[in-house]
Amino acid sequence: MNNFTYANPVKIIFGKDTIKEIAKEIPQGSKVLITCGGGSIRKNGVYAQTVKALEGFEWYEFAGIEPNPHYETCMKAVEFIREKGITFLLSVGGGSVLDATKFIAAAACFEDGDPWKILSEGSGIKKAMPFGDIITLPATGSEMNNGGVITRVSTEEKLSFASPCTYPVFSVLDPEVTFSLPPRQVANGVVDAFVHVMEQYLTCNEGNSLLQDNMAEAIVKTLVKEGPKALSDPNNYDVRANLMWASTWALNGWISCGVPEDWATHMIGHEITAFYGIDHARTLAIVLPGVMTVMKEQKSKKIIRLGHEIFGIQGDDVIEKTIKAVENFFEKLGVKTHLSDYNLGDEAIEKTSKRLAERNWKLGECRNITSDTVKTILTLRK
Amino acid sequence: MNNFTYANPVKIIFGKDTIKEIAKEIPQGSKVLITCGGGSIRKNGVYAQTVKALEGFEWYEFAGIEPNPHYETCMKAVEFIREKGITFLLSVGGGSVLDATKFIAAAACFEDGDPWKILSEGSGIKKAMPFGDIITLPATGSEMNNGGVITRVSTEEKLSFASPCTYPVFSVLDPEVTFSLPPRQVANGVVDAFVHVMEQYLTCNEGNSLLQDNMAEAIVKTLVKEGPKALSDPNNYDVRANLMWASTWALNGWISCGVPEDWATHMIGHEITAFYGIDHARTLAIVLPGVMTVMKEQKSKKIIRLGHEIFGIQGDDVIEKTIKAVENFFEKLGVKTHLSDYNLGDEAIEKTSKRLAERNWKLGECRNITSDTVKTILTLRK
Numbered sequence: 001m002n003n004f005t006y007a008n009p010v011k012i013i014f015g016k017d018t019i020k021e022i023a024k025e026i027p028q029g030s031k032v033l034i035t036c037g038g039g040s041i042r043k044n045g046v047y048a049q050t051v052k053a054l055e056g057f058e059w060y061e062f063a064g065i066e067p068n069p070h071y072e073t074c075m076k077a078v079e080f081i082r083e084k085g086i087t088f089l090l091s092v093g094g095g096s097v098l099d100a101t102k103f104i105a106a107a108a109c110f111e112d113g114d115p116w117k118i119l120s121e122g123s124g125i126k127k128a129m130p131f132g133d134i135i136t137l138p139a140t141g142s143e144m145n146n147g148g149v150i151t152r153v154s155t156e157e158k159l160s161f162a163s164p165c166t167y168p169v170f171s172v173l174d175p176e177v178t179f180s181l182p183p184r185q186v187a188n189g190v191v192d193a194f195v196h197v198m199e200q201y202l203t204c205n206e207g208n209s210l211l212q213d214n215m216a217e218a219i220v221k222t223l224v225k226e227g228p229k230a231l232s233d234p235n236n237y238d239v240r241a242n243l244m245w246a247s248t249w250a251l252n253g254w255i256s257c258g259v260p261e262d263w264a265t266h267m268i269g270h271e272i273t274a275f276y277g278i279d280h281a282r283t284l285a286i287v288l289p290g291v292m293t294v295m296k297e298q299k300s301k302k303i304i305r306l307g308h309e310i311f312g313i314q315g316d317d318v319i320e321k322t323i324k325a326v327e328n329f330f331e332k333l334g335v336k337t338h339l340s341d342y343n344l345g346d347e348a349i350e351k352t353s354k355r356l357a358e359r360n361w362k363l364g365e366c367r368n369i370t371s372d373t374v375k376t377i378l379t380l381r382k
Numbered sequence: 383m384n385n386f387t388y389a390n391p392v393k394i395i396f397g398k399d400t401i402k403e404i405a406k407e408i409p410q411g412s413k414v415l416i417t418c419g420g421g422s423i424r425k426n427g428v429y430a431q432t433v434k435a436l437e438g439f440e441w442y443e444f445a446g447i448e449p450n451p452h453y454e455t456c457m458k459a460v461e462f463i464r465e466k467g468i469t470f471l472l473s474v475g476g477g478s479v480l481d482a483t484k485f486i487a488a489a490a491c492f493e494d495g496d497p498w499k500i501l502s503e504g505s506g507i508k509k510a511m512p513f514g515d516i517i518t519l520p521a522t523g524s525e526m527n528n529g530g531v532i533t534r535v536s537t538e539e540k541l542s543f544a545s546p547c548t549y550p551v552f553s554v555l556d557p558e559v560t561f562s563l564p565p566r567q568v569a570n571g572v573v574d575a576f577v578h579v580m581e582q583y584l585t586c587n588e589g590n591s592l593l594q595d596n597m598a599e600a601i602v603k604t605l606v607k608e609g610p611k612a613l614s615d616p617n618n619y620d621v622r623a624n625l626m627w628a629s630t631w632a633l634n635g636w637i638s639c640g641v642p643e644d645w646a647t648h649m650i651g652h653e654i655t656a657f658y659g660i661d662h663a664r665t666l667a668i669v670l671p672g673v674m675t676v677m678k679e680q681k682s683k684k685i686i687r688l689g690h691e692i693f694g695i696q697g698d699d700v701i702e703k704t705i706k707a708v709e710n711f712f713e714k715l716g717v718k719t720h721l722s723d724y725n726l727g728d729e730a731i732e733k734t735s736k737r738l739a740e741r742n743w744k745l746g747e748c749r750n751i752t753s754d755t756v757k758t759i760l761t762l763r764k
Contacts (some may be wrong), residue, residue: 001557001623003397007388014640015385175383208620210608211628214600222593238590241383241640246593258396258623 001209006374008253010144011170014245016237018174019049019134022090023056024270025170026132026326030088032059033081035101035358037066037093037115038221044180046136050092064094068273068280069100071116071152078115081129091168094185095140098133099148102166105129118161119150119290125163134358136177138244139189141196141251143171146241151274158274173248175240183231187333188281193247194220194329195284200256202306203365204298209259216255218311222246223308227333265291268374271352277340284329285337290377292323298366314381339382349378383591383640390635392526396627398619400556401431401516404472405438407552408514412470414441415463417450417483419475426562428518432474442466447475450655450662451482452496453534454476459486460497463511471513473550476567477522480515481530484548487511500543501532507545514552518559520626522665523578523633525553533656540656555630557622565613569715572609575629576602576711577666582638583647584688585747586680591641598637599691604628606692609715646745646756647673650756653734660724667712667719672759673751674705680748693746721764731760 013021026032041047062077062154080086081104087350091101105128107115135143142148147162178186201216222242229239249255269283270289296303297317307313307322327337339348356363357371369377395403408414414436423429444459462468463486474609487510489497499505517525524530529544560568583598605628611621631637650673651665678685678701689695689704709719721730738745738755751759 001397001620002625003400005393005395007393011387011389013387015383018385069410176434210611210620210624211604211631214603215597218593218596218600221596226592237383242592245383249593257627 002260004258006257008167008251010168010252012144012173012248013170014173016174016176018172019046020053021054022050022132022134022170022172026057026088026090027130031058031084031086032057032088032090033077033084033086034059034061035077035089035091035097035104036061036063037097038064039179039368040122041092041136043134044177046092046134046177050090050134052346053091057367059090060066060086065097065100067096068149068151068158068277069096069103071119071150072105072154073102074100076152077116078108081108087129089129091131091133091346092136092139094135095142098135098142098168098270098272099140101131101133102128102142102148103144103150103161105131106161106163106166116152116367119152119157119159125161125165128165130169133168134172134174134177134284137181137219138178138247139187139192141193141248143168143173144248144252149270156274158270160270169342173244175237175244178240178244179235183281186234187335189224189247190230190243190281190333191281191285191330191335193250194223194227195265195281195288196250197247197255198288199266200259200261200329201291202299202302203260203262204302205259205365212255212257212259213305219246219250219255220306220310223250224329226287231333241276253257260365262291264369267361267363268352268356268377271355272348273345275351275355276342276344276348278344282335285335286339286342286381287299287325289327289337290381291364292326293380294377295364295369296323300367308341337381339378345382349375349382352378384642386640387613388635388639390526390549392550392634393412394526394555394630395552396555396623398556398558400554401428402435404432404435404514404516404552404554408439408470408472409512412439413466413468414439414470414472415459415466415468415614416443417447417459417471417473417475417479417486418443418445419479420446422562423474423518426518426559428474428516428559432472432516436472442468447479447482450531450533450540450659451478451485453501453558454536455484456482456486456489456532457497460490463490463745467528469511471511473513473515474518476519477524480517480524480550481522481532483513483515484510484528484530485532488514488543488545495569498534501534501539501541504543507543509549510547512551513552514554516554516556516559519563519567519571520560520629521574523575523630525550526553526630526634527595529663531652538599538656539674540652542652547580555626557619557626560622560626561617566661568612568616569609569717570661571629572605572612572625572715573663573712573717574666575632576605576609577647577663578632579605579637580670581648582641582643584674584681584684585642585644586684587641587747588683594637594639594641595619595687601628601632601637602688604728605632606711613715642747643700644673644747646751649745650734650738650759653737654730657733657737658724658726660726664717664724667717668721668724668763669759671705671709671719672763674708675762676755676759677746677751678705680750719763721760727764731757731764734760
């Protein structure tokens with residue numbers, strides 16, 4: 001096990017009818033800005049509950065944050081914050097709204113020139129506005145981590161950031177608000193959380209971090225068991241609660257403690273989303289089986305363990321069968337796993353691997369996935 | 383799943399040669415008091431590393447904190463703190479030293495009369511001095527929770543407390559400092575952590591909290607696999623690291639989120655320790671198989687799950703075989719599981735159940751374990 005530091009200050013408020021708790025968590029006298037996306041929170045009652053909970057606060061609203069949130073939109077919010085003297089941000093929505101809110105919180109306090117540098121140069125965030133969130137879509141883990149991903153439309157770039165300053169002060173997780181999610185978003189969330197675990201578990205690491213491996217499997221078992229049920233039995237509270245809590249722990253910094261991390265699937269997927277606007281989770285479902293296949297020697301022990309522990313695979317060809325089982329799991333959720341399913345082909349493969357060549361990134365836990373490897377991976381996923 | 387709130391602010395600094403990191407975590411200008419137990423930290427190098435790390439700080443030492451730490455000793459430390467104007471406490475030792483340090487931190491700030499009320503009346507702790515720790519014995523999870531257990535010698539009472547104010551600011555977990563632990567303490571630590579998980583997992587709860595159950599099993603699998611190895615291969619770093627990290631997560635508030643909790647085994651065991659001075663973990667090893675046997679109908683689904691998932695038990699009589707497997711696991715670690723092994727018998731059973739009758743406590747996750755049930759449980763463990 002490698003040395004590590006672990007600290008996660010987020011206060012989680014979990015359960016039925018908990019949105020009203022936010023009034024106790026936001027400092028009295030705060031000028032609050034609700035950040036949100038499209039209209040779904042107005043249809044499912046979340047917006048009404050939020051507004052009711054904010055009675056007595058001076059509050060404003062900044063709507064229209066996109067999936068794969070745009071830098072350009074975030075900077076409009078920063079302008080609004082300055083104009084109104086906002087002191088506390090409240091993200092109401094899914095991981096995209098929350099990622100944007102984190103970036104807005106940091107950009108509003110950024111004093112080192114253009115806040116795009118936070119993304120392009122990894123310029124250190126020195127402070128950020130305080131913010132909390134009501135999360136409406138279990139998927140990204142953003143509610144209990146300090147990172148986010150932002151897209152710049154003008155340059156077709158999708159880049160990530162993280163800072164000890166950008167943890168939510170609190171996160172409200174009410175599984176009931178997920179009852180009304182469209183099946184596509186539910187499926188995307190399960191795939192996203194599943195791949196988050198894989199990025200931290202399915203590496204060359206060979207078993208000297210037993211608790212982390214066991215915990216990663218605990219999360220994946222939950223996703224594999226409950227994911228399909230959330231689609232077939234959408235009003236089952238415990239299923240929704242288990243999925244929501246598992247998604248949070250898939251990416252809150254815990255299972256990566258003391259172990260190597262991969263993230264190649266995400267890095268490749270981000271480029272496909274940046275170019276073609278394909279849902280984040282769907283790009284992961286395309287890429288992961290390719291990464292597993294091309295890197296199968298390096299990852300062999302962990303792929304075999306995944307096959308045994310999660311999919312109950314025994315006998316010959318465990319590696320190949322496990323990769324197929326992962327693909328089947330995604331397909332069973334209704335998430336297609338080949339480029340051609342999204343009308344993409346050679347041009348997408350060229351463009352994506354060229355972009356990674358330009359960035360000169362070496363991906364994967366051993367930093368041995370080059371742009372040529374990416375081309376091989378994507379060619380397998382045509 | 384029940385509603386819950388989860389927040390754990392402790393900063394964990396984990397790994398080889400990390401004691402030196404404390405200098406960065408203690409506020410500059412602090413007057414530091416090292417709290418510690420007997421002499422073991424002077425023999426294994428921990429004391430020397432601590433003193434070196436504190437170079438530049440004004441620091442003092444309060445030694446002699448006992449296993450099952452005494453209220454009387456804690457109050458002497460409080461006096462010393464006032465005398466010297468101490469501003470930061472640094473616990474160096476195992477869970478007993480840390481539990482005592484938490485109580486000292488709270489008692490030094492207690493303004494509502496005799497601090498014994500924190501224990502006897504559960505009087506609210508309103509504030510506490512800041513403290514960090516270097517933990518030398520994986521067992522109690524005290525390094526990542528806000529609770530402690532204190533014994534009053536004069537009245538033979540052992541009582542617990544907890545408060546949001548009594549989380550460590552930081553905890554240093556260096557697995558190398560555990561290499562030199564006596565086998566008895568290693569075994570006690572594994573049993574203690576194992577029973578912590580059981581108190582939160584082995585209840586009437588029947589599977590509507592899948593992630594918590596999977597995570598509890600992840601911890602137990604680690605303890606069952608690595609515990610015996612720590613005894614047979616004491617200098618194996620990864621084994622020690624896995625055990626240390628698993629013990630922390632066995633009782634840091636995570637696996638109890640949203641589920642019922644038992645704690646009958648601990649409550650009964652505390653009384654046996656208070657009367658007879660038997661090691662805490664050894665009392666748990668005596669009591670748990672008795673609790674499982676007497677409460678087996680209420681806990682049946684979870685006992686069966688434990689048998690399947692952890693001990694690989696299939697076929698007939700899974701419940702009985704699982705209880706035996708737990709007992710065998712303790713015995714294999716060298717921890718005896720019957721009262722007679724400690725020269726205790728009917729008198730201890732009478733005295734312990736009488737004390738619980740006086741307290742009028744109803745124990746267990748369904749509050750249905752009375753003093754009569756305790757007598758039945760202990761009679762099975764003669």
